[in-house]
Amino acid sequence: MEYEEARQRIFDTLTKKQKSKSKFYFSDLAKILEIKPRDAKKLINKMVEDGTLEYWSSGSTSMYGLKGTGKQAHTEHED
Amino acid sequence: MKLKHETPMLDELESGPWPSFVSDIKDEAAKRAKNEKNVEYQIPTDVCDDLLGILELSFKHGRTHWKHGGIVGVFGYGGGVIGRYCDQPQNFPGVAHFHTMRVSQPGGKYYNTDFLKQLCDLWDLRGSGVTNMHGSTGDIILLGTTTPQLEEIFYELTHNMNQDLGGSGSNLRTPADCLGQSRCEYACYDTQHLCYTLTQEYQDELHRPAFPYKFKFKFDGCPNGCVASIARSDMSFIGTWRDDIRIDQEAVQAYIGGEIAPNGGAHAGRDWGPFDIQKEVIDLCPTECMWMDGKELKIDNKECVRCMHCIDAMPRALRIGQDTGLSILVGAKAPILDGAQMGTMLVPFIKAEEPYDEIKEVIESIWDWWMEEGKNRERLGELMKRQGLQRMLEMTNQKPDPRMVKEPRHNPYIFWKEEEVEGGFERDVNEFRKHHQR
Numbered sequence: 001m002e003y004e005e006a007r008q009r010i011f012d013t014l015t016k017k018q019k020s021k022s023k024f025y026f027s028d029l030a031k032i033l034e035i036k037p038r039d040a041k042k043l044i045n046k047m048v049e050d051g052t053l054e055y056w057s058s059g060s061t062s063m064y065g066l067k068g069t070g071k072q073a074h075t076e077h078e079d
Numbered sequence: 080m081k082l083k084h085e086t087p088m089l090d091e092l093e094s095g096p097w098p099s100f101v102s103d104i105k106d107e108a109a110k111r112a113k114n115e116k117n118v119e120y121q122i123p124t125d126v127c128d129d130l131l132g133i134l135e136l137s138f139k140h141g142r143t144h145w146k147h148g149g150i151v152g153v154f155g156y157g158g159g160v161i162g163r164y165c166d167q168p169q170n171f172p173g174v175a176h177f178h179t180m181r182v183s184q185p186g187g188k189y190y191n192t193d194f195l196k197q198l199c200d201l202w203d204l205r206g207s208g209v210t211n212m213h214g215s216t217g218d219i220i221l222l223g224t225t226t227p228q229l230e231e232i233f234y235e236l237t238h239n240m241n242q243d244l245g246g247s248g249s250n251l252r253t254p255a256d257c258l259g260q261s262r263c264e265y266a267c268y269d270t271q272h273l274c275y276t277l278t279q280e281y282q283d284e285l286h287r288p289a290f291p292y293k294f295k296f297k298f299d300g301c302p303n304g305c306v307a308s309i310a311r312s313d314m315s316f317i318g319t320w321r322d323d324i325r326i327d328q329e330a331v332q333a334y335i336g337g338e339i340a341p342n343g344g345a346h347a348g349r350d351w352g353p354f355d356i357q358k359e360v361i362d363l364c365p366t367e368c369m370w371m372d373g374k375e376l377k378i379d380n381k382e383c384v385r386c387m388h389c390i391d392a393m394p395r396a397l398r399i400g401q402d403t404g405l406s407i408l409v410g411a412k413a414p415i416l417d418g419a420q421m422g423t424m425l426v427p428f429i430k431a432e433e434p435y436d437e438i439k440e441v442i443e444s445i446w447d448w449w450m451e452e453g454k455n456r457e458r459l460g461e462l463m464k465r466q467g468l469q470r471m472l473e474m475t476n477q478k479p480d481p482r483m484v485k486e487p488r489h490n491p492y493i494f495w496k497e498e499e500v501e502g503g504f505e506r507d508v509n510e511f512r513k514h515h516q517r
């Protein structure tokens with residue numbers, strides 16, 4: 001899958017789900033892209049690098065969200 | 080010296096016979112208030128006071144005042160920083176941000192004092208001064224700093240101290256090793272070299288979270304297990320050998336004659352009487368594979384399970400074999416979901432030789448399986464339970480082996496498939512009835 005296409009698909013799907021959910025597991029993203037986790041990894045890393053996505057971590061688990069939309073942005077009054 | 084908050088409940092924790100973290104944090108609070116070294120503190124000076132204050136409040140309320148997780152990190156890394164914010168920033172501004180940084184510990188935990196001093200100076204300046212040496216994964220844990228300090232600390236660590244952040248979240252966690260061949264004659268492979276090589280190889284897995292949950296590697300040079308890999312890592316690498324224990328019969332006699340102290344001189348604080356090889360070694364061998372033949376100590380090596388007891392008791396008489404390598408066990412974890420679990424044997428013996436391609440193949444096949452089939456927040460050990468060992472063997476291309484059976488007749492996870500059985504599962508009923516009545 002081309003990077004731009006993948007990015008758009010992630011962006012659109014996550015935006016649509018925004019009301020109910022702001023944080024996603026890595027495997028949710030791989031499912032959206034419909035590719036194997038190992039292949040999804042490169043694309044998703046790139047989305048973090050270019051600022052489409054950001055990490056959220058509880059310390060034990062990591063999740064991904066569209067930049068600036070995570071729960072923390074809300075609790076920190078940054079949204 | 081008077082502290083900012085009254086902490087009657089925490090003070091109780093100082094009253095017992097043990098060293099108390101409360102006293103340590105109070106010391107640090109007092110030290111920061113005095114600031115004899117004139118440090119230009121980059122985060123609130125009263126961070127330690129407020130840390131004690133918020134902890135006291137949590138005790139009082141019976142609930143935590145830390146929020147859950149956070150979005151902090153250093154650029155490009157999805158692990159190594161754990162965001163912590165408190166939910167009472169007005170009363171405890173010093174800990175409004177109190178992020179943890181995990182710093183990768185050096186191999187075998189070898190430091191020099193220069194390094195430690197540099198690290199502590201950095202953390203006094205840009206953090207709370209409170210450290211945890213070491214966390215249960217092995218990392219150096221720096222407790223409590225603010226968001227703007229993270230990149231500064233990261234820059235200092237990587238550029239001036241040749242030091243990286245460790246893992247956190249759904250990553251490969253900081254690999255941990257025993258000191259191995261650098262000091263220990265029991266080491267069956269070079270733990271530090273393997274640990275370092277795999278750490279370099281799997282940088283991406285360490286820093287960019289894409290696993291269902293955490294994943295830990297640990298490297299023990301021998302079954303003594305100084306880093307407890309068998310209990311505390313999803314994948315544990317334990318040194319072993321497949322030839323014979325080397326016996327120096329003269330030294331055996333020297334132990335019997337009392338010329339050499341057993342157990343390397345340990346447990347010598349009391350008079351346990353003269354060393355009794357029968358009682359203290361031979362009778363304690365778990366597989367009863369040792370005996371004395373006149374003046375000769377004998378070992379039936381094919382029955383030896385490498386428990387290390389005899390070697391630990393008489394290290395100058397008995398040595399590990401020379402055809403050494405390691406065993407790979409998988410699936411250990413602490414009791415979060417359904418109880419603690421020890422590692423299960425996956426590869427009974429594999430050579431540990433550069434460039435470790437065979438070992439990497441096993442690792443990557445496990446990851447492929449777990450990344451595809453593991454549920455969110457499911458540890459490898461739980462996936463193994465859910466899908467069975469047989470499935471794991473298939474996915475990792477390993478042949479079933481009796482050494483994988485934990486207890487006979489208890490966990491029969493080696494099943495036959497129809498195509499593996501000559502004649503299949505169908506039988507000729509007429510032929511059967513010739514010999515067996517209805």
Ligand code: SF4
Nearest residue numbers: 257263266300301305
């Ligand atoms: S695990 Fe074995 S090799 Fe490693 S330090 Fe301990 S005794 Fe030595």
Ligand code: SF4
Nearest residue numbers: 364383384386387389
């Ligand atoms: S290592 Fe353990 S099992 Fe092997 S011979 Fe010694 S005591 Fe027996």
